[in-house]
Amino acid sequence: MLNFALIGCGRIAKRHAELLGLKQIQGARLAAVCDLVEDKARHIGEKFAVPHFSDMHEMMSRTAVDVAVVLTESGNHARDVIALTKYGKHIVVEKPMALTLPDADAMIHACDSNGVRLFVVKQNRFNRPVVKAREALEAGRFGRLVLGTVRVRWCRPQAYYDQDSWRGTWALDGGVLTNQASHHVDLLEWMMGDVESVYAKASTALAKIEAEDTAVVVLRFVSGALGVIEATTAARPTDLEGSLSLLGEGGSVEIGGFAVNEMKVWRFVNATDVDSEIVAKYSVNPPNVYGFGHQAYYEHVVDCIQNDKRHLVDGLEGRKSLELINAIYESVETGQEVRLRFQPRHCRLGGA
Numbered sequence: 596m597l598n599f600a601l602i603g604c605g606r607i608a609k610r611h612a613e614l615l616g617l618k619q620i621q622g623a624r625l626a627a628v629c630d631l632v633e634d635k636a637r638h639i640g641e642k643f644a645v646p647h648f649s650d651m652h653e654m655m656s657r658t659a660v661d662v663a664v665v666l667t668e669s670g671n672h673a674r675d676v677i678a679l680t681k682y683g684k685h686i687v688v689e690k691p692m693a694l695t696l697p698d699a700d701a702m703i704h705a706c707d708s709n710g711v712r713l714f715v716v717k718q719n720r721f722n723r724p725v726v727k728a729r730e731a732l733e734a735g736r737f738g739r740l741v742l743g744t745v746r747v748r749w750c751r752p753q754a755y756y757d758q759d760s761w762r763g764t765w766a767l768d769g770g771v772l773t774n775q776a777s778h779h780v781d782l783l784e785w786m787m788g789d790v791e792s793v794y795a796k797a798s799t800a801l802a803k804i805e806a807e808d809t810a811v812v813v814l815r816f817v818s819g820a821l822g823v824i825e826a827t828t829a830a831r832p833t834d835l836e837g838s839l840s841l842l843g844e845g846g847s848v849e850i851g852g853f854a855v856n857e858m859k860v861w862r863f864v865n866a867t868d869v870d871s872e873i874v875a876k877y878s879v880n881p882p883n884v885y886g887f888g889h890q891a892y893y894e895h896v897v898d899c900i901q902n903d904k905r906h907l908v909d910g911l912e913g914r915k916s917l918e919l920i921n922a923i924y925e926s927v928e929t930g931q932e933v934r935l936r937f938q939p940r941h942c943r944l945g946g947a
């Protein structure tokens with residue numbers, strides 16, 4: 596049984612606490628929680644009958660912890676992960692792993708030097724239709740990929756941004772690309788392969804925040820395929836969709852719903868008997884935009900630790916989509932196409 600401890604008891608902590616605290620993950624249990632705001636820690640601690648703390652160092656020293664789960668503001672992930680590595684316990688960090696590439700590099704280095712495994716939460720990779728699409732990709736069913744696109748059309752009213760001062764800031768959050776759409780950016784790159792160049796435009800259309808609430812990106816992949824990212828939190832009056840389309844010479848797949856959870860199209864040139872059942876079998880909309888993926892994600896983490904398996908999204912893999920997001924912002928700021936790899940010069944993400 597692995598003991599997990601939460602650092603940060605805000606919005607997403609509730610999801611983590613429920614899974615770990617209600618024993619929904621085999622081989623895992625919630626051992627302790629902490630938040631700088633003691634009331635938040637107490638609330639979750641009492642609900643799940645585990646000790647609560649307002650200082651993560653006190654928690655790590657006084658509790659038997661196997662895995663520390665960092666759920667603090669995105670721009671503080673590097674600070675908190677690096678500080679935790681001295682305890683020699685594995686670390687799960689919510690997405691995005693960091694905001695700047697130097698921060699991501701420092702996290703990877705600190706974890707490696709202390710023999711700590713770093714797991715970055717990208718739960719959408721574990722959505723059932725996404726797993727199915729990835730299987731088809733690995734089996735070569737798409738053939739040569741032609742076009743990959745993602746759409747995030749979500750509604751985040753001003754009240755969402757106003758609830759915490761870090762939201763929508765360059766220093767601690769970024770905009771829709773870094774926060775809400777980072778999953779979709781990751782899925783697109785995971786499916787389509789390395790990116791050669793990006794060209795992007797962004798605007799702050801409806802929200803009163805520093806960063807963007809709306810963006811469009813044109814991508815060219817190393818394979819020669821093209822891609823499009825469309826991301827907004829300015830859809831009104833409600834969330835519309837979070838979706839992924841993959842088009843190749845051998846077939847097309849489209850996964851939609853609110854959280855890339857509903858198989859909409861599954862069509863292959865060399866169709867098999869089971870293909871006709873896939874759309875009906877893999878079409879379940881989750882109750883919220885986080886999707887079902889956190890459960891499968893935790894099961895994967897436990898399996899990797901207990902059976903010494905390679906994990907799907909380690910620090911280097913988390914860094915990849917961060918590099919892509921930095922390149923997109925570089926393009927927004929310069930008005931130029933940005934070729935990867937590159938050194939961010941104008942990207943404001945993670946800056947003051």
Ligand SMILES: NC(=O)c1ccc[n+]([C@@H]2O[C@H](COP(=O)([O-])OP(=O)(O)OC[C@H]3O[C@@H](n4cnc5c(N)ncnc54)[C@H](O)[C@@H]3O)[C@@H](O)[C@H]2O)c1
Nearest residue numbers: 603604605606607629630631632666667668669689690691
């Ligand atoms: N995977 C997903 O779908 C998903 C969904 C939502 C949020 N997230 C990510 O989770 C992270 C947190 O988001 P949120 O919405 O829960 O934020 P939040 O503001 O609701 O919670 C963050 C909490 O961390 C606490 N905190 C900060 N530094 C701390 C420290 N050193 N020790 C203890 N507590 C500390 C804060 O007091 C706050 O309560 C962000 O990086 C966000 O991008 C991921």
